[in-house]
Amino acid sequence: MIRALRVCVIVYAIALAIAGLLSIVIPEQMVKLLGFDGISDAARTATLLLGAAYAAAGVWATVAATDLPKNLIWVKFLMTKALLSVVTMLYLGIRGYSELSDTWWVIAIDIVFVALCLAFYPWRAKQRAALASNAT
Secondary structure, three states: OHHHHHHHHHHHHHHHHHHHHHHHHOHHHHHHHOOOOOOOHHHHHHHHHHHHHHHHHHHHHHHHHHHHHHHHHHHHHHHHHHHHHHHHHHHHHHHOOOOHHHHHHHHHHHHHHHHHHHHHOOHHHHHHHHHHHHHO
């Protein structure tokens, strides 16, 4: 289970880091992927800052995945990020700021990632470790 979870985290984290770096290097093209035509200076600044955060999170999540049992908090962080992204993208679509036909693939990737993480998360191992630490 932990091996499958590690693979999910590493793949998602690397994709996150790459998306972050691309948002820094080619912000206009990255926002076009989401269906936006132009980008203002304010949006460019936000895109670059978001890219920096994604790149940093992706790099450190990849590092954390090398010893995932000790770093399960990173799985929770990435799942939270993915769920918040889904809610945000749905909100943007509902408000008419973006088209769901342009952003469905981002939503799908995040939903699949969260589902896989929940499926592979070591629930029993964590419970046993908690019981063992309380017994001492």
